[in-house]
Amino acid sequence: xxxxxxxxxxxxxxxxxxxxxxxxxxxxxxxxxxxxxxxxxxxxxxxxxxxxxxxxxxxxxxxxxxxxxxxxxxxxxxxxxxxxxxxxxxxxxxxxxxxxxxxxxxxxxxxxxxxxxxxxxxxxxxxxxxxxxxxxxxxxxxxxxxxxxxxxxxxxxxxxxxxxxx
Numbered sequence: 765x766x767x768x769x770x771x772x773x774x775x776x777x778x779x780x781x782x783x784x785x786x787x788x789x790x791x792x793x794x795x796x797x798x799x800x801x802x803x804x805x806x807x808x809x810x811x812x813x814x815x816x817x818x819x820x821x822x823x824x825x826x827x828x829x830x831x832x833x834x835x836x837x838x839x840x841x842x843x844x845x846x847x848x849x850x851x852x853x854x855x856x857x858x859x860x861x862x863x864x865x866x867x868x869x870x871x872x873x874x875x876x877x878x879x880x881x882x883x884x885x886x887x888x889x890x891x892x893x894x895x896x897x898x899x900x901x902x903x904x905x906x907x908x909x910x911x912x913x914x915x916x917x918x919x920x921x922x923x924x925x926x927x928x929x930x
Contacts, residue, residue: 780827781835784923785820786914788905788930789813789853790844790875801849804856813856816929817863838921840871840914842905850874869921873912875904 791802803813810818820837828834843850854872857863862870880888880896888896905928909915918926 777823777827777830779925780823780837781833782922782924784838784840784918784921784926786840786842786905786909786926786928787813787816788842788875788928790842790846790849801847801852803849803853811856813853814860814863820929821863836865836869838869838871838918838923839865840873840909840918840926842873842875842908844875871914871917873908873914875908 789801789803804811807815817839820839824835824837841853843853850872857870882888890896
């Protein structure tokens with residue numbers, strides 16, 4: 765822990781009122797073989813989305829303790845249609861009463877699905893003439909955020925920076 769690190773930490777806390785968070789939660793978590801999207805995957809008794817938001821709330825609490833001002837960070841979530849991921853994430857937020865936050869501080873947008881293929885270039889199909897579609901990954905998150913109005917929404921909320929959390 766150096767003086768430079770100390771200064772960076774303090775500067776990061778100081779800038780929290782200008783930062784939004786973007787969560788790419790569109791994954792189907794197929795490698796976990798649970799049948800649930802990654803956002804609903806349980807770890808130590810809580811789902812992963814709850815854990816990420818609790819981490820955010822801890823940083824907001826730290827800001828309050830330091831400056832005496834309550835802040836609430838807007839959250840944009842990129843979901844997908846795979847395994848009803850979008851509905852799972854929306855329902856998870858509803859069930860958690862939006863984690864005690866105003867619903868208006870959440871913005872949901874969907875990543876597109878793309879066809880999959882094997883190492884030889886052969887398309888995967890789920891049935892004749894039906895391509896197997898999967899989320900296209902995080903590489904287009906900035907493009908999708910711009911096209912779906914995420915940055916305009918954040919600008920209206922006075923946020924000038926965004927942190928992508930996974």
